[in-house]
Amino acid sequence: MDDLAPAFEALGLNAQKAKEAAGNKKIAPVLSGLIAATGQTSFDKSAGLLLYELATEAAKKAVPHSDYVARAVSSGRLASKEQLKAAVDFCRAQDPAADEGAFDAACGVGVTVSDEEVAASVQAVLAGLQDTLLAERYRALGKALGAVKKHPALRWADSGRVKSAFDAQILALLGPKDERDDPAQLKKAAAAAATTTKAPAAQGWVPASLESMLSTGEISRMHKPGENPQIKPELVAEHLEATGGGVITRFPPEPNGYLHIGHAKAINVNFGYAKVHGGVCNLRYDDTNPEGEEQEYVDSILDTVRWLGFEPHQVIYSSDYFQRLYDLAVDLTRRGLAYVCHCTGDEIQQQRGGPERGERFACPHRDRPVAESLAEFQKMKDGKYAEGEATLRMKMDLTDGNPQMWDLVAYRVLFASHHRTGTEWCIYPTYDFTHCLCDSFENITHSLCTREFYQSRQSYYWLCDALEVYKPVQWEYGRLNVTNTVLSKRNLKVLCQKGLVSGQDDPRLYTLPALRRRGVPPQAINAFARELGVTAADSTIEVVRLENHIRDSLNEIAPRIMAALKPIKVVLENLPADHLEEIELLYRPRDEALGKHSVPFTRTLYIDASDFREVASADYYRLAPGKTVGLNGVARPITCTAVRRDAAGAVAELVCRYENEGACAKPSAYIQWVADCPARGSPVRLDEVRIYNPLFKHANPKDKSVVPDGWLSDVDVDSLETVHGAIADVGFWDVIRRHAETDAGKAELAKGSFEAVRVQFMRIGYFTLDKDTVLPLAAALERTRPEAARLVLNRIVTLKEDAKK
């Protein structure tokens, strides 16, 4: 029987399976009979597997006219399992040779179903199941796929294409897998739901990591709305009546730069606190400083908040309140609690006292009559004073130990055009005057900010009480900071000006737009920001911890693609020049959910230079002269028989033997490869691959004891490596198209953002397309490559932590 095994392997069965079949007394004679009936000895893989399928069926229960069916398979008339099944049924009822037309009709011979028809039918089925899918998510996947397969219009469609359409539409509907799809988290959520009376529907879905971030420490024991003390008791009742007792928070960035990784914590704390308590969070642009504020930053901030998965209840600007703030400044003055001061900055410094300057003292204007201050403030507003000639100062408490109580400036003269109010105002309120009052106007219940504002808490409360308005609670938490970088706007500007980075979204930086451009998934950033909880202490976290979260997320969502950054040509000498086999590969090993793709296997292919060595060692298992190695997904291994060199003596190509004859030991390693098959668009040329290394050489570039020449001297000018000539397998196009077919993907690609096209190049790292990529949407959808297209990739992160760090 053993001599049948090679013939069975020629069907495309793997060695193990072929041996089993050859040893099976029922199947072996039937299968060899069928092969003989076709008159062929070699088969393309799908036909071979169908013959095997037919043999196993016939071995179970006789199939009349099975030789006829075998020939219909080998000639390509029957091409799918579905068709084969129909053919067997037909033959059990009647003789196919007697009415070939009826046979073809019953088996769908020659029926083609276009991709559009596939997509439309899949969509129709999924639409009917939408409620179930939204409720049960990925747990309902089997059910949904079953229903899709039963759709009559899809009966003869290629099952691979049906599955790709299905996967793409599921992804568009449900998004990538997340905590809701993790059984452990679900159990936890169910247990929590059983013990609380909160109505989960009212607050939307709350990620477990967000709950746990807010479930320990002081932030888990905050006051309930209405419990915070007010200067007048009626303010409590008015507040509760206006808000209905719900939690209201706000995220108040100044629109003068991009958000950075530290803000990811602020966003999670503020939006998260509201979400966990069934409340709402406003996005308020703190735009009281007309210089440096730009629409570009306004747009980028909202975009970034949404990218992290949060939706503001309202988008508001402090400048919306300019008139109201001005009126309250007049009110404060009238109450005798503010005065116009003409001291210079130096004089004010002197008045604040200190070890070198002596006692603190009041300025001569502090006790001027109220009427005079009112008149002077009007003059400030009317543009009668130049910048620096007059300020409105709050009359606080000079005897207090807190510098925030030493008559802070409330208004200053600035002849600057504001990005929203233009030149309507020439006086602008300060942060200290604006922030607490805007919180009050919006009935914020919890004003959560970073610890640098600790001393401001007293002035915040003072001003609300002085004006007898509703007073929110301010609470401070520690900042989040990461090593190996700088985050301040000033430092980022210097890096840009000196040309050390390409802009504030250079993928080596830690602004959120930079991380996004680099390809970092938002869920990794959230996981990182939530991991540490909300404590009072500032924390500087090693950047490798962020990288680990990035790897964890990408491992779940990134399809695996074969690629070579530095390709070496390989010629499989014993294969015919026109050899073409389709090899199916799962996008993620052992995980059907991410789908699969098919790559051509041909005589000429490329491997990555890192998978070849001229001199092998005992612990080296990949390709070397005389060594045998497996090709990922390919049935049989290859052995390197010769190395061809160019004129300069460098390796030009490897001559290898495809071990398709006789017994062959299972190779100890498999390497990736990319076929040279222009007809199938392989390889996909990657015009430029950018490899990012840390921008700074030290964990803390600001530490003078390790970086004596200042942080700029710590920049690694070689931190960006650019690779040209890299290639990937054709699955890369499929991944791009799959993304382009979703609504979100379409919108992103049309805008020229490609960062959600994330892949793993096997054993190399995770990559995405940079925004410098040029690829029209139509080309992405059709998998064509126009002349002008340019694929530029970013390495998001390596597969493993760098041992050097």
Ligand SMILES: *[C@@H]1O[C@H](CO)[C@@H](O)[C@H](O)[C@H]1NC(C)=O
């Ligand atoms: C805030 O509450 C006050 C009453 O305290 C109410 O008049 C006002 O409309 C509320 N503002 C908002 C934005 O809800």
Ligand SMILES: *[C@@H]1O[C@H](CO)[C@@H](O)[C@H](O)[C@H]1NC(C)=O
């Ligand atoms: C962030 O950490 C770095 C050290 O890596 C330090 O130099 C810097 O001052 C910190 N920034 C903030 C805002 O805490």
